[in-house]
Amino acid sequence: MADEEDEGGFGGLYEDGHWAWDDSTKELVFISDLPPELIEAIQIPTKAPTGAIEFRDDIDLIEQIRFRRRYQRKLKPGQPDIITIQDVKDIALYTAPVNILSPMLINVLHIPTTERFLRALILCCQYYLQIADEMANRIIELETKVRTPQGDVVESEFRNNLSDLRLLVAKEYSTMLIGGSDTKKFHHMGPNKKRQSLSDKDARLFETLLRMCVQIVWLALGRKAFNQIELEVSRVFKSEIFNSTEHxxxxxxxxxxAREEKSVLLGHCVRHDKKLNTCSPLMNEVFCHRYIDYRMMGLGVIKCTQPSPRLLYMLHAIAGSEENFSNLGIVLGIIGLQRSTFDTMLRPLPTATGGEGKSKASISSRSYSSKSTTSSSIRKSQLVSKKQYPDIVLPRKDSRIAEFPSQFPDEPEEIPPCSETQRRRWQNRLQRLLHPH
Structure with a gap:
């Protein structure tokens, strides 16, 4: 009876509401009859989270059984059993400290804009770690080799790819900041932006969301290089000056x-202003003086006219179905892989990791304070034996420059909905945890 302990009964996932047919999803959906004020009445901490927030990563077997029975996403008939972004969010919510959770945070995590934002952030961080390792190897090789003009071409491609991936994150983040689309009800000035700014509430929401995002990215990337992920996420959202993780x-x-590493990993859109005028690197990417394909700004929201292979890759990565990832050659961490090769907490099963444990070398978790003298070929072969997923290979940019049309497209994309069932599960769990009696 392990699942009856600690958190009480499962409660009514479908209590206080009614069922209705949704024409957009072609299925029955549950609609709560409770007023929104009742849910929002659950209080959250009065201060934004500061310092290290520890998520549990030592879930015992009893808790895993409880999670699997109560909170794990259930498959629909005929649905492939692959890892989705929802599965990763579920693990992050289950292991998060209760004091950072709130009804609003759970709701924000279950809207399409946030899902695109999370996918873009995972894609960006994965490519960042991949290129950071590649640049580390190149710097080591420069100790014994002569730099050639071709090296500048390759590194320029790395830099442009990273800039474009940061832009994918920035466009969704900008929507959240201005309260656009499905995020308007979470805006600190209200859906109509007419009330007084609730800046403290806004700070609590975004600081908590940012920490949750770091955890989700870390889980999606196979629990590798947590400090690097946290440092880079804090930098791109808060700038080098206000990087709380670095402090x-x-x-x-x-x-x-090295100079070459800075040029590639930080990009050429970095602006160093006075403290009060400092913008985050994400906003700098949006307003950067470089060629940007305007169609990237609407990926996943507005239908893209004559998309290039590069745009299609990005579109499917941030807004496509995870079950198509393997067929399309899209890599997004462990998302899109078979769930049967992972345990309940999304750790790879021993039979699925092959050479894991045979090598102690790991470039992605390398220390910044020292450089290895091991040859890059040996390090790469050791890394391949430990990888849970392949490297990202972005299609190259189209040589043709996309001209601005006489009229911008406005036909909306078909936006897949988030799981309402999972959202209600986590809301009900939070209410039971905060009000056990």
């Missing part, structure tokens, strides 16, 4: 980068 860890990692 806490004191790695001084940017100063330790």
């Amino acid at each position: 806490r860890l004191q790695t001084n990692y940017i100063a330790k980068m």
